[in-house]
Amino acid sequence: MSVRTITWETLLDVYADVGAPYFVEVLRVALARYPALLAKREMVFGANAEARWTGEEIVRQYQAGTLTHPWMGRRNGLAGAELREDITSGAWRTVRYECSSKGVDNRNWFAVAEFVARVQPAVAPGGG
Structure with a gap:
């Protein structure tokens, strides 16, 4: 047809x-x-990214104290529906996020520490 x-x-x-x-x-x-x-x-799009790592890689580096890019970006930022869905579904582990070594003055960017705090229950021992 x-x-x-x-x-x-x-x-x-x-x-x-x-x-x-x-x-x-x-x-x-x-x-x-x-x-x-x-x-x-x-x-x-992507102009501020110096690296692209999965959420799991970001958390692993953060916990090990080896994180060289303490800022990350996701469409609509930390409070956006996209990140909320990533966390709720568990997809955050494999989604590749834009990362930067310096803060970005953009609503889509936030500190990795804030991301880790949101996913912490999922990465705690026995948490998944």
Whole structure:
């Protein structure tokens, strides 16, 4: 079964002469700027990461006193739904987190010590 696809470019072509001028202009500008905006987004994501370690590697290094990157990042930060789900499901052990040796002024970043405190029951002896 074939599925017809309508692209934003097609929409612009169809509405260029009949659509509301504001809508047509905003769509035209958005399509023109899309490659630059996409490149900027890709460049920004991960820009602060110096390393990427699993949660288990981070905790192991923290407990051993060998941690060289005491800051870590996760989408929406320490209080975000993503990290909460990682911890609840136990996936934090295998998820690779961005890590940095210096603090990052960004709501997605937090101290490893705070992460370890949240997962501590799961890493305590007999805790899993």
